[in-house]
Amino acid sequence: MAIGSMKSFNQLNLSFPVISASNGDVTLNSTKNYPMYMRIQASFSHEYSLIPIFIRALGWRKVAVLYQNDTWGLSGYVYFNQGSKGHDLSLVNPESSRAFPGNLNREEVKEHSHILQEIVNSEARFLILIMQYPTAYYIFEEFYDLGLRKGDLVIFTSLSDLITFSAYDNAYKHKVYEVAVPIMTGHGQSWVGPLGEKALSQIEKSYGGLINSYSCFYFDAIFLITYALDFMINRGMDYTDPDKLQKVMRNQQFYGCTGQVNIEKGSNDRIIQTFEIFLNKIDENGNLTTYVMGQFRPQSTQLITIQEPLVYADGSTTKPADLRSTDYKCPFPDRLVKTFPDGRALVFGICFGVGLIYLGIVIYIWNRWWKISIEPLKRKEEISMQDVIEISNMLSLSLNDILKLQNGVFWIVVDVVFGAIGLWVILCFVILTRLDEKFPTIVMLRHLDALADYLMPILGNLCFIPFTSVCLDIFLCDQSIGDSFTESFLAWDCYYFCWKGEHLYYAVFSVLALTAYAPLAIFCRPLWQELQPLLHVKAIPLFLMVKTMVQIILIVMNKTVKRAQSALHGALFLIVMLIYISFLHKFKPYNYARFSWWQTLILIAVVWLAFLSMVAQSIGGNPFILSAMLCSGWVVIILVGIYVQHKKYPSLLFRKRGQDTSTLFKFAFAFGRHSKQALQKIVPNTNVEKIILK
Incomplete structure (x- = not known):
């Protein structure tokens, strides 16, 4: 001035x-x-x-x-x-x-x-x-x-x-x-x-x-x-x-x-x-x-x-460190974090939109191709590797529940999931177009066809929840340090701010992965069964479709309702699972009664865990007592399952007994009487003395 x-x-x-x-x-x-x-x-x-x-x-x-x-x-x-x-x-x-x-x-x-x-x-x-x-x-x-x-x-x-x-x-x-x-x-x-x-x-x-x-x-x-x-x-x-x-x-x-x-x-x-x-x-x-x-x-x-000492904010005259401590989990203090309503609305819109589209695809695929029945298993069959894979498909899990998907670990998992989905799409393309038969001279196609026999049920069935869940995790940007979309950050990595920079590339790849993966997974679940001549235990296509619908509902609930109202999510989870168990009880998901029975028991065990979790969250309780109740409930479920199985569901799968390793060892390295006994076990109904003399 x-x-x-x-x-x-x-x-x-x-x-x-x-x-x-x-x-x-x-x-x-x-x-x-x-x-x-x-x-x-x-x-x-x-x-x-x-x-x-x-x-x-x-x-x-x-x-x-x-x-x-x-x-x-x-x-x-x-x-x-x-x-x-x-x-x-x-x-x-x-x-x-x-x-x-x-x-x-x-x-x-x-x-x-x-x-x-x-x-x-x-x-x-x-x-x-x-x-x-x-x-x-x-x-x-x-x-x-x-x-x-x-x-x-x-x-x-x-x-x-x-x-x-x-x-x-x-x-x-x-x-x-x-x-x-x-x-x-x-x-x-x-x-x-x-x-x-x-x-x-x-x-x-x-x-x-x-x-x-x-x-x-x-x-x-x-x-x-x-x-x-x-x-x-x-x-x-x-x-x-x-x-x-x-x-x-x-x-x-x-x-x-x-x-x-x-x-x-x-x-x-x-x-x-x-x-x-x-x-x-x-x-x-x-x-x-x-x-x-x-x-x-x-x-x-x-x-x-x-004349007077400098009095710091804590009331003391002790000088603090020249630089502030930054022991935050994120590049900003927790007190800045707030729920971002617009971001949460977008998350809800994306998840519910994807869920509704997937449910429509399930209904269409079932009506168009898989409205068929499966013959029940009535005679004893030797268990195959394909049967073992089918057993594993009774389980499914979320990677979020077993891994701490925070910051760098999350992106490693995302890259692995994208790579696995890419492999899945290639396998489906080879199987659906029968490229291995059209081009028999290409060795790689034959290898891919053989690989599909083992990987398709794992990638398309067992991994359906984790793959879909991780792809949707890219859009979980409902917390923010400001009032704009670009100030919101990813739930699994607070160092990544959403809707700008590298996050946009991952969002595009996630959309492509969701578009390619789920429809193929829904269609190929029952298809894989039809392509396996050695598979004896099969799931009815209706069950596979309903299972997919339940998985989609649970994924959407996990990404939306759970983040807003965890108690409501717990109640809805119990309702969905009880309806699902009722369906299994009525329609028998597998052509093998024992499998249907144990599938139901597994879900009952999950419901028991969910119920105790709700109790702990709502009214609290001693963790040791709750853990004891959980273990006791599971033990009762297992014992009841074994008893009912013994009474109602005979075993129709068996495995031929192979040679005992200890017997082969005795034959190779023992002498005299022990060697003769071992050889008699290996080749029964044979004159052992003549074999030894020769």
Whole structure:
């Protein structure tokens, strides 16, 4: 403001003495360019060269700095930076995040939040803030919104004092209070000596409350003019001559409200004075108390005097570490995380949309191709490898339940799932098009056909829940640190922010995987059975379709209802499983009664686990008692299952007994009677003596 006025006066050829109470733009200290200008404070260069000394005296070595991006702020930063280099003080925030536009409103400060985020990321605890009111307060608010709280920052600000805080908007005071504790300010001493004390007393009687320290500098500016005029009048000098008046003003010396006042020779600035550091304490009600912490006395043999220790946010005087601890699980504190309604609505929309499409595909495929029955198994058959694979398909699981899919691990699993789905699509393509028969000379196709016999039921049936679940996990972005989609983060990796950058690529691949995988899995489940001549145990296609529908419903519930209302999810899970068990009891899912029976028992065991989990979540309970109930229930289910199986469901699968390993060992390495006995077991109904003689 002063620089603009002086330039205007020069352009208008107006010449008269101008005295300022502030120490603004450093270019104004030039007597050549501004011979009529004087100011009652010492140069910026003195003030900001002293601050690094004070910071090092407090024990700090690493600090961040943020300055107002104009000539005033840049001047302070330049001198502070020079002083820092001379006193082993490191500036830890990048050069690109040190300049900040000045004179901004609250919304404009938010637009430059990325600069403040760099300071947060630097982990610096001590911040030098060369910023004017009210932008400085808006910056405190934005630091609050970025997750910083009381004790995360120790602030030294260029604000002359915080008297303006008393008039600050009450709706935002709590943010400033949470961030700006402790906060230090500094300026030349004020209200000192008989004149200063008398002036302060009179002002307090007249106005009361907190008094702006800068008022004292305005008093001395007026006193400087008064003493100069008095000097000229007493000596009969022409005080209307601007040149004579400014020369007399420059030669005046007096002890005013701020101590000894005189203008430095060859400069427009006051000779360096005692510089005071204040600690400002703001309580939760917005009340401000200020006291002098220390002083710089340039003319004294003891340069720095610490009168009161720095009291930190925790109430102690023990200096914390230069850098903040960042032991967060995520690149932001937990207190910033909030449920993102728009993101949750999108998750619900995607999951329910995928679920409905899949259910429609299931119904269509069953009606179009697989509305057939399976002959029951009535005679004993030797169990095959295909039967073993079919048994394994009675189980299905979610990878989230057995692996801690957090951060890096999650992406490894995603890449594996995408790769497995790609292999699955290739196997299905080979089987459905019979490429191995059309091109018998291509060995790779024959290998893929053989591989399909073993992998298709595993990839398409056993892995249906984990594969579909992991693909949908890419869209779980219902928590955020802000109010936009790009500020939401992935549930399984909070280092990945959603709907931008790499997440978009994964989202596209996930859509492609879901589109290719599920329809083929639904169609090929019963198809695989028809292609296996050695498979004796088969599931009825209706069961496979219903099983798929239940799995889809459970996956969708897990991604939506469970994240919003876990108790409701538990109740719905029990209802779905009980309906599913009723279906199995009525329609007998396998052509082998024993398999149908054990499939039902497995689901009953799952329901028992789910019921106890609901009890524990709803009303609590002793974990040892609940664990005992769980194990006891499972034991009862197994015992009842074995008993009913023995009574109602005969075994129709058997495995031929192979040679005992110990018998073969005895025959190979034993002698005499033991060798004969071993050979008799290997080749029964044979004259062993003749074999030995030969």
